[in-house]
Amino acid sequence: MSDTPLAFFRRHPDYARYFIGMVPIQIAVQIESITVAWQVYHIARETRSIEESAFMVGMVGLCQFLPLFVLTLYAGTLADRISRKAIVIWSLVAEALGVAGLMAIALQETPSLMPIFVISGLFGAARAFLSPAASAMVPMLVSRTDMPRAISLSTTVWMVAILGGPFLGGLLIDQSIAAAYGIATVFFVFGIASLALVRARTTPERQGGNPLTQLREGLSYVWGNKVVFGAISLDLFAVLLGGATALLPAFATDILQVGSMGNALLRMGPALGGLAMSTWLAFHPIKNKAGVKMFLGVAAFGLATIVFGLSTNLWLSVAALAVLGAGDMISVNVRQTLIQIVTPDHMRGRVSAVSGLFISGSNELGEFETGVVSRFIGPVMAAVTGGIGTLMVTGIWAWAFPALRRADRLDHD
Template sequence: MAEPSTDPPFPATVPSARALLKERDYLLFWTSRWTGAFAAQIQSVAMGWQMYAIARATHSVKESSFLVGMIGLAGFIPVFLLTLPAGETADRYDRRRVLLVCFAGEIATVLTLAIATSTGHASVALLLAVGFLFGSARAFFNPANTALGPMLVPRELLPRSIAWNSLAWQTASIIGPAAGGLLVASSPAYAYFTTFALYGVAATCTFLIRKNAQPVVNPGSRWELVKEGLAYVWNQKIVFGAISLDLFAVLLGGATALLPVFARDVLHIGAQGFGLLRSGPAIGATVVALLLAANPIRSKAGLFMFAGVATFGAATCVFALSRNLALSVAALAVLGGADMLSVYIRGTLVQLVTPDAMRGRVAAVSSVFIGASNELGEFESGVVARFLGPIGAALFGGIGALIVTGAWAFLFPALRKADRLE
């Protein structure tokens, strides 16, 4: 199959962001997307900190680091197993209703943790079980959420809405850990109850969406539709290159999964210092998000994406070697800003080249890659830390991310040459 064109599929003049303010359902969707991502990140941070705190009572630093990584594995397993049917579900059923069912599952998991923590019944086994259930809900949530957004705006607003969708998810997903770090400094229970309220807001906004969210279903059996989605991702080299770059770079460079270990046993700064570390990526991501909102990337998008991933890897190495709190926070800020840049470009490129009838399945495959880079990346960091220690694991990941960047720039020239995001 021929390489996809990198020319803009839409007119060069795109309506301003103000036009989106007239789209009631899109505003509800955007609020739900931001709030839901914010809640999910707070929950993830609280579970990681609580797991490490419980494990350290009876285990060594390396063994406790491994158990923190196990939460990532518990969340990734259902994403891996359920993603293909989840993508087909998002392309067959009303996407709004699918999201509401997923929100109900997420609310149930965080409420369980809130009650167990408040009553003193939280345990390693419970955290792993909740991680698995949470991953199951997210497996269906991500494809439906990604595919619903483009249905809520006119075609001429699609490029602008994709950009703001990406900014909403990314800012919330990086600011969320900072807020989670501050909340767990007081009590993990506070973090869980806050997450419960945020999920409630997100579900309410989704419920109030009025536009039709039922996709046009392509003919064929479910297995044929799944195969069609996989073939599309494989043949569209920009799509495959973008999501696989994120997979391997973040899979190796997942230093943020080890922040509880660095805060307690490397930098010796405790729970409040942990909150400061968690705020580092948020600072960088917020600055870059504001810059992108004011000055969207007009050209050389592929090169900017590779530069972002390379900077991510270099900043991870600096963080691994730092013994100073200010330098560590600065390195994490650069890491967060670089991650925001690369993921913003990736998300926009993928959605622009994907037709609506396939968005659920393509988003599902992308979710596997993103889930692997995040949840499985946490597991990888825990395993490597078990043998190399937390410092060695973070340094190993940063160097690995740099190597992956160079390799993908060579293997995917179409991605490297991608130009405009319109």
Template sequence: MSDPPAESLPSARALLRERDYVLFWGSRFAGGLAAQIQSVAIGWHIYELARRTMNVAEAAFVVGMVGLVAFIPVFLLTLPAGETVDRYDRRKVMMGCYAAELLTVGVLVWATATGAATVGLILAVAAAFGAARAFMAPAGTALGPMLVPRQLLPRAIAWNSLAFQTASILGPAVGGLLLARSTTLAYATALCLYATAALLVFLIRTDTQPKVNPGSRLALVKEGLAYVWNQKIVLGAISLDLFAVLLGGATALLPVFARDVLHVGEQGFGILRAGPAMGATVVALFLAANPIRSKAGLFMFTGVAVFGAATVVFGLSKSLWLSVAALAVLGGADMLSVYIRQTLVQLVTPDNMRGRVAAVSTLFIGASNELGEFESGVVARFLGPVGAAVFGGVGAMFVTGLWAKLFPALRKADRLE
């Protein structure tokens, strides 16, 4: 049989990449849905266990501890993980991460089914899950751009965010319904979804081995850190997310608000957890069809400021539906700022450094999310859950103004090209 004409090869490669990106998108959706269900179940489960022997404030502090123990391995492993992602096949790294996540949720299935679950065990599982996510985040961030042409990267980022946000809508709602039936069922469902995500990544056939720069592991890590430090737009974007979400992480207290502030139970908790993702999905759909073409920096700062204001409204609300609306606005504003940050970072970063730059970004984001949960738990210990949410929202707005002054290049960033 004769070889195909040369002009047909690029088309064949393009079709393969398109197929593989669909598989990648599906894996991100399935894995994100699993993570959301697992997170909802862990939050509710550990709060229920803690409330058997503690008051509301003390139990809220324990919920915040989940974020801290999940962040510690991220802090310790993210930079080595970034170097690993820039050295080894990114598809295989993702499959290894899914295998570790399957193990963590498998332990939770066993513990709840046998009655062996304790606060300490759940915190240990959260730490193991954090170790897996330390590698997953840079691997997924670096793998996606290898499957799409550069000119389509902004749209691909929006669609990738849409997969995550759709999972974030369905995950809490499904998780709440599953929890109403059985905590074991919630964890088992997450287990099946992680297995599906791993299979989809396994089926990707595009070459995902990056070109490796010469140098020792330590030298490559330092190179990535130096790049982020010297690219002030990148540094400003990821540090803004760090401090704004660190202060405005009131969503970590949703189990407390659902049970002891709004009194809406497990199903209400699932609805509250879906609130931010509903707003984020609407914004992601709009951005996928209508990418931002100018004034990107101004849009980013506006998104973070609205995020802070909506957090204050959520904290003061006494109505389930007003709280859900505030959370939806919060999620939409956060989606806008995240989309701009991810697009800016991806466009200015060469492929052979994407793992390391994504690792630094993951470290900042992990600090904002996990430490934000811990910060909310600590502040709630002294100010109560309502005071913690209001304090965080005001702090996020203050950081927005400060960063607009400290990083004028980011504020003036215009076109995402």
């Protein structure tokens, strides 16, 4: 068995600073996310139907996706030209200001939806720069042989945040939506301060050519490498169809009728399974048949989405979401490790940008797609048909990308 996380941090002190900074930041993102969805749904529910209110929550995803779509590829090129640490910090400053703005809106007597949508667009723009820079920064903080472990630990942070953030967010929402945003702002400030202490060089070697040429090189690399392209496109279409995040306020309020804390429990469901799986993978990394295990994880994601859509019991719904999170974590671990290992350092920013664009498309655009489908067939059938779509995508991709299916070990070139 590999060394303990503490020993790993001692060998890589800058990664430890990065890790410590990302814990409160990821928690803050989860608090902000659950609070925005809850607030938007209930503002809309005052004058609209269940289906229309779920659609308005989906609009948050669209507002975040549009700037991501426009800026992410340029952001990836930038991450291959200047300090990745600087990009990460300034992106997080923008997010912190956005959350502070949401707090000000929540303090209004009759808050409206439009300012929330505008700030959601700011989040999308900030994350367009944050995602490729943060992903490409990690390999500069650890050795190549320690990359799978670093990715597992980073993913564990994400899972802890998804578990703790919604629970804390649910408690705060019960007291005050403005308080939830205020605490999230404080967490952002603490995380930014820790990341500022990273001393390692995070500026990649200067590459020749103009940014447009470099962008074209990054796209060509992703398209030509079928393992990388297959992995990130599988995530895009599987989660685009199977994502049920936008439906959680509707299920908690009108289907399961469990209130804001029930909504927090549902939001924590994927993290329960994901955290258990990421912890297991941190100590027992995938050693063989990585491609097959990735496809099985995505298939489990789809099946669990169907069960969640059909469930009328809170605990069965949470259990289904936990299985969903565990399956997704297997896919995330394999995909991120494959991409970081096979991609040259001078191209990691651009490749991470393309990967981030696909992931953002599956998350933010997936929330919008789910909201649109829910508008016409209701949240239950939107979840069920989405899960079926994910299973279909898994089968098609397993056939269309044999190189990805045959990917074996993650500790070899």
